[in-house]
Amino acid sequence: MKKQRPVNLELTSISFPATAISSILHRISGVIMLVALGMLIWALATSLQSAEGFAMVHDLFTSFIAKFIAWGILTALGYHVLAGVRHMCMDMGYFEELNSGRVSAKAVFVLAILLSVLAGVWLW
Structure with a gap:
């Protein structure tokens, strides 16, 4: 059976929600x-x-270059820890609603940027 629906494979035209970006970045930081x-x-x-x-x-x-790589590692670690805590809170029943999930994802982004800046200051 052939489905007659349009397929959009151009990722630049797709608008991902903050929760999806948070989940994808959590996996990338783990790698x-x-x-x-x-x-x-x-x-x-x-x-x-x-x-x-x-x-x-x-x-x-x-x-x-090594300090830059160390900064990237520390940034990934900070983000991964923050997003992991967010996921554990979601497993316990918090931030499961759509609005609170968006807010918690954006809070993780802000805190991760803050930790990244602090890691850069600490290294240099």
Whole structure:
């Protein structure tokens, strides 16, 4: 049976609600943290092997690019924690209505931006 309905696959023309964006960003931040975990474990293992390894990791992490990557990791972590708390509150029965879900998603965005700025100030 062939459905005769229009299909819009152009994502730039679709307007996602704040709750959908929050959920998508929560998943993306989880993937970023998973990748970052591998890099951070390598840095820890290398720095604990010898004094030369520690000096190499220290020199690597003091560059601008490494600080920018660390800022991205901290931003992803902050957002993931905030969105995770929001999801846990929703699992407990809070913010389940449409309006309160939108407000809580927007609050997570604002708090995540604040945490991102604080992480940038702390790193630089």
